[in-house]
Amino acid sequence: MTERASKQPHDPATGSGAESGSGTDGGRAPVIAIDGPSGTGKGTIAAGLARDLGWHVLDSGALYRCIGLAAERAGLDLDNADAVGDLARRVEIRFDSDRVLLDGDDVSSEIRTAAGGVRASRVAVHPPVRSALLKLQRAAVRPPGLIADGRDMGSNVFPDAVLKIYLEATPEERAKRRYKQLKEKGLDANLADLDKELRERDALDRGREHSPLVVADGAVIIDSTDLSIEQVLARALSEAGRALGAARADAGQE
Numbered sequence: 001m002t003e004r005a006s007k008q009p010h011d012p013a014t015g016s017g018a019e020s021g022s023g024t025d026g027g028r029a030p031v032i033a034i035d036g037p038s039g040t041g042k043g044t045i046a047a048g049l050a051r052d053l054g055w056h057v058l059d060s061g062a063l064y065r066c067i068g069l070a071a072e073r074a075g076l077d078l079d080n081a082d083a084v085g086d087l088a089r090r091v092e093i094r095f096d097s098d099r100v101l102l103d104g105d106d107v108s109s110e111i112r113t114a115a116g117g118v119r120a121s122r123v124a125v126h127p128p129v130r131s132a133l134l135k136l137q138r139a140a141v142r143p144p145g146l147i148a149d150g151r152d153m154g155s156n157v158f159p160d161a162v163l164k165i166y167l168e169a170t171p172e173e174r175a176k177r178r179y180k181q182l183k184e185k186g187l188d189a190n191l192a193d194l195d196k197e198l199r200e201r202d203a204l205d206r207g208r209e210h211s212p213l214v215v216a217d218g219a220v221i222i223d224s225t226d227l228s229i230e231q232v233l234a235r236a237l238s239e240a241g242r243a244l245g246a247a248r249a250d251a252g253q254e
């Protein structure tokens, strides 16, 4: 859905240029799903894989962050499933290079704050919000392939993904990484607050009734606590090579 690996603008709201399906057969575009809790480096690994494979990227968390922000801007109660669900069906979210546009407004920085993560997690518990975003996410699949990162990419949105990766790391390490990330972007950050927010968000994302964060069936688990980004990326690339090779071999036998 993001255009990091793409030359042509793509509108996820209309699904223009999108293909459905996530296998490698029948000319459909393959999907690699990357899930895990906040701060495990999913976005960085997704971008690295996309760069290497020349594929597109879907940052599904940005969609939930946009809905949280839109709901707040509209003065809605974030716990009101119907009201936030209605809003999720109406807003237009577009990715343009590294910019995220919410109804045409560049919200790239605003959605990235710690408060933006908490808002996203709160609106993400609502089934009407999840079903509105499900369509946008599936519409993002297109050739040559899509790397989708989030919480339920492998378990719910793309169950046929050619490869499912579940990234994890200790909460302490994740809070440190998020702190560094925010500081590097010149944003305000406090390590103790981040640690608390991250644990609260983990509890919400894991404990919710609909599409909770789980290790998807068949997912490869990578614990990145003591690994560098380069090491995690190398592991993800080798898993991708293996999975794509196996899928091609399967397709050749059909």
Ligand code: DC
Binding pocket: 038, 039, 060, 061, 062, 064, 065, 117, 120, 121, 124, 149, 150, 151, 152, 153, 201, 205
């Ligand atoms: O990946 P992120 O930190 O930008 O995601 C923000 C929140 O959005 C996350 O805490 C839960 C929600 N989310 C979700 O429920 N399902 C996804 N596929 C992605 C994000």
